[in-house]
Amino acid sequence: MKTCFVIGPMNPDHLPKLHWLANKVVSEILKDKNFKVFTPDVQQIGNIMDHVIRSADRAELVVADTTGNNPNVLYEIAILDAMGRACVLVKQNKNEGVEQVESQADENRKENDKMAFDRAQYRYFSVTTGETDQAIEKLRDVIEDTLKRQEESQIQENPLTNFFRAPLNSMAPTRGLVTGYFDNFIMPTLKGKVTEGPPFCVGADDLSLEIVIPNKVRLANRSRVERLKVKKIILPVTLEADGREVKAFVWNPELSGNHDIALLDIPTALVQLEENVRMRLGLQDLNVDADDYKLLEKDEIKQFLRYLKHKINENIRDVNIERRLKVLMVDECRNPGMFDI
Numbered sequence: 070m071k072t073c074f075v076i077g078p079m080n081p082d083h084l085p086k087l088h089w090l091a092n093k094v095v096s097e098i099l100k101d102k103n104f105k106v107f108t109p110d111v112q113q114i115g116n117i118m119d120h121v122i123r124s125a126d127r128a129e130l131v132v133a134d135t136t137g138n139n140p141n142v143l144y145e146i147a148i149l150d151a152m153g154r155a156c157v158l159v160k161q162n163k164n165e166g167v168e169q170v171e172s173q174a175d176e177n178r179k180e181n182d183k184m185a186f187d188r189a190q191y192r193y194f195s196v197t198t199g200e201t202d203q204a205i206e207k208l209r210d211v212i213e214d215t216l217k218r219q220e221e222s223q224i225q226e227n228p229l230t231n232f233f234r235a236p237l238n239s240m241a242p243t244r245g246l247v248t249g250y251f252d253n254f255i256m257p258t259l260k261g262k263v264t265e266g267p268p269f270c271v272g273a274d275d276l277s278l279e280i281v282i283p284n285k286v287r288l289a290n291r292s293r294v295e296r297l298k299v300k301k302i303i304l305p306v307t308l309e310a311d312g313r314e315v316k317a318f319v320w321n322p323e324l325s326g327n328h329d330i331a332l333l334d335i336p337t338a339l340v341q342l343e344e345n346v347r348m349r350l351g352l353q354d355l356n357v358d359a360d361d362y363k364l365l366e367k368d369e370i371k372q373f374l375r376y377l378k379h380k381i382n383e384n385i386r387d388v389n390i391e392r393r394l395k396v397l398m399v400d401e402c403r404n405p406g407m408f409d410i
Contacts, residue, residue: 073099073106074124076145077134084110086161086198087134094196094204095132098212104129125149130216131156132208135193137182146188150227153236155215157208158193160184164200187228232351242345243369246338247376251384255280258317258332259390261310270306270319270330277331277393279320281402282339282374286346286366287357288399288408289339302407303333320403333402342369374398 075091077083087108096106109121125131125148133146133156149156160182184193194211196204215225224230229237255278262274270276283289297303303318322328346365347355356362377396385391399405 071104071129072127073104073130073132074128075106075108075132077142078137078139079110083136089198090134090159093201094208097205098209121145122148125154126152128154129219132159134159134161135184136161138185143185150229151237153225153230153238155219155225157211157215160193160195161198162195164198191227233348235348242341243372244376246341247373247380250336250338251380254315254334257310257315258308259393261308261315263306264309266306266319267304275393277395279331279333279402280396281333281335281399282370282397283335283399283408286339286342286370289335289337291337293408294335294337296410297407300410302404306332339373342373345369
């Protein structure tokens, strides 16, 4: 069963209105669509904020009651925006009944209830508390349209997705890249034995491994690595590790200025970080020579380096393996000018 999470002010005065919105309006609209509709006050063990974030992350649809511009609700909407989750914004108007002269307090309440500036340009929908049929009629089309956009994998519009052209959580593959690189290359290489390559390293099973991080993501592409191989700055080797072959390189001792034999790798996965830079530039044109591009590129490389070192520190307990592994920026390695060819 799919879920619809209805968030809003949780104070005692507003909670009945939130329940009305969830149980009488939204539930009626979704009754034939196999949805469970619920609010944050359902009985749940554990931290309430964990429950809210978990529920928002799992929900097919979120309806946010922004009445009163409650800070907690606005914070939760920001989280949803970062996730790129489908969210329908609603404000409830007071059912005045018989026409009355507005007091200064009523005028102040309406002024304070205006949609927050950074959200005012996006669609939100006002309903009158207690007017169930009217609210259903007003919200039915927008909820169905939002669900349709979800099914068609369209990006939900909000201030973040409009600027970055993607949800923030889709812009952060770095941790996943690092995990795959560590599990599928670094550990098998450190445990492997060289079976093919230059005679001076064949048979070795305890060589050091140097991970060289270039200062530009484009320098990690395969054509650049191939050029280093053609120039014999690095030499290809094959290792046997855990029943499979791993391809790596070894420094050419004649050209590296260091006759200590060491394996090396340039993580070609770094190239994928350019898409992160592109999205973080938002609506700007991609200009690799622009200061803004260089700043973001440097930050993406720094994040990759930080995640990689954290992964190594958390997972390598064998001192003998740890001492054989080095992660170096290109200007720290034995051939700092290797990419200048």
